[in-house]
Amino acid sequence: MSPRRQRLLLVALSLSGLALSAWLVLSAFQKNLVFFLTPSQIQAGEAPKGRSFRLGGLVEPSSLARMENGLVATFVVTDQLHRVTVHYKGLLPDLFKEGKGVVAQGHMGPSGLFLADEVLAKHDENYMPPQVGKALARQGQHGTAPIDPHAKDFLP
């Protein structure tokens, strides 16, 4: 095969590969993007209907309650402006603590209850979700450095 035809084929092959992967990536993206919201945004009706998203905030002090056999927990996530009650079945992460930052992934249930499939806590006692930090700053309180909520630090 001549180098010229070879190059042409190479280009054709690369283009079709790129097209295929672009299609794969975009369709997977559409299905699997997860948005991050604060309780205030949920209050404002920004929660996506019928798909999973992440809720971030602080666990309200003394809001944690365990039900049934102790494996189901409910707690309130707050950004100091609004509150959302979270319902979760499973083990809570090591660093889950009242008054500390938390991120929960799941969807809104029928009665304004957030049904979580996964709860993540940060491996740093000074953590505060950034939006919460901003919300607190607006109220004249000081939050600590904003940190990314979708990192490994949030360990299940």
Place this chain on the structure above:
Amino acid sequence: MTPANLGHHALLLAWSVSLALGLLPLWAAQRSVPSGMKLARPLALVQSLLIFTSFACLLWSLGVNDFSVAYVAAHSNSTLPLYYRLAAAWGGHEGSLLLWVFILQLWTSLLVWRSPHWPADTLARVLAVLGLISFGFVSFILFTSDPFQLLAEPVSDGADLNPLLQDAGMIFHPPMLYMGYVGFAITFALAIAALLGPEPDRSWAAWARPWALAAWAFLTGGILLGSFWAYYELGWGGWWFWDAVENASFMPWLVGTALIHSLTATAQREVFKSWSVLLCIVAFSLSLLGTFLVRSGVVTSVHAFASDPARGQFILALLVIVVGGSLSLYAWRAPAWRERQGFSWFSREAALLINNLFLLVAAGSVLLGTLYPLAVEALDMGRISVGPPYFEAVFVPLMLPLLVLLGLGPMLVWKQADKPSVKRRGAQAAAISFLLTLGAALATQSSPLMTLGLLTGIWMLVCTAQLVARQVLGTTTPLSSPKRWTMRAAPRAFWGMVLAHTGMALFVMSVTLLKGLEHSQDQVLKVGNNVQLGAYQFQLTQVEPVAGPNYRAAQARVEVSRHGQVEALLFPQRRLYTVRNMPMTEAAIDRSLLRDLYVSLGEPGPDGQWAMRLQVKPFMSWIWLSCLAMACGGALAATDRRAAKPASSRAQASLQDAQGASITSSTAAA
């Protein structure tokens, strides 16, 4: 002079020497001044020695608990055992950067030692580029992150190493991973040398290949160790999370895999020259991007230390200079190079080309999934995350054709493969694979998807076995001759490939079996309660308090039995590290070749209840063993002496056999 003081001054000296190394020999090579080029080796050695001294000083300060040094005070503690105190050298931001530079110097001095037969101008350019990289990183250390900074008032004891990092994994995982990342600096320097000097040829690729293989083997080992560590230390049984930090090491791995295959083609047939050079640049750029992602605080994780934006900006600037500079150079010089060798579409070249395309597209999709959330956030378009479902949806369909090709590719010879012979071999391998898969699927009652995974793995295994059989049995030497049975008949590169491909096959099979057959259950248990999980019965028999050197813990005793016979006793702990008041789950694992039993202890509930996660993970050990096989395969191929020398036509022919070509066709040609 304290060690910290000495270390700081050695670093300053190394900084100026690396600048001299980066400029003088490079200038001399461009002007063909032999005396200037000769400076490269001594300058590189002096620079390396200075950095070694500096790193040794940091280790010394940690070893003797010199808490007047800010870094030591922040990352170590006098109650820590000596090995963790030393490992704390890379437990923080400043130290881990010094480790980066230290490892760059290890590679540089290895290069000075191993490359006497390279032309003087190539060696001068390569060492100069390494000097410039070193200059960039040492500047970064000196201006933003000096590990030898002294405290105004020394403290009596340090703040301790993060408990999560107090583990054997901490001692081995970071240096190993960095050996991989930084190893790609050598091939990068070779690529720049080719862009600044004569057009790359077969010998250029033959020089680059062992270095690429060595870096790749280390990277594989580093990722393996990280994953292995996460599996037992994070406490919940996961081993790959598709998070940004893992992706940062996975992208250079994918491109490095493409690179070692492309370099083989360039070294053998002088095809894909400019492509190989581009891959050298991309692999190192992704290594730098990994360093940036992990160390800048853009993503926060156990790995990220920096919260100072100046640091992130410095790495970003370095990244832009390296990537932008080398790609511009490439755009300027590479188009003038000509490919002189043609090949048919039914040839090994073509198979390697398709392999490269798939690997690059896969790396691109990981890059997109990793950077897209960061870009969206930087542009203030809200916050999103891209989780495992995305990567799995993209990755599996992209990898399947590549894995099928992995079996087929080595059957093809260079330039033009013989269709009937390949068809015959392929059909034979396919028939055996289908039969074996049928058996395996019936035995495990697997789902269609699982069967597909098994088929892919078995196909790769059968094809590789066929290759070995042909290599060992397919020669014309009579059966009675002892020579016939020596494994030496093929060079190490061949056995390296066999080992790595076998590893890949076993990896695919073990992941398939694990995902298809694993059991996991969260349960609240009281002492005396039991849970049935698959064939195993877990019984909580006791919970008692225990105390460690720097933690307190509750320890459970779990009896696991199968068919009424006790098979394992597990002691998971829930620890509280007292210095930082940090709770941690310490899982208990019983490993065997067929399954891991994994128990983690969660929170205590009311009246003596304990939340627990119980897991049965079949074939888990095979995941580690198969990755180890890949790393060893890479290392074996890297030490192939024939691969490192410029190929003579004779060596060429035997290497060609070595890399799995059909023996019959090449002996016929001879």
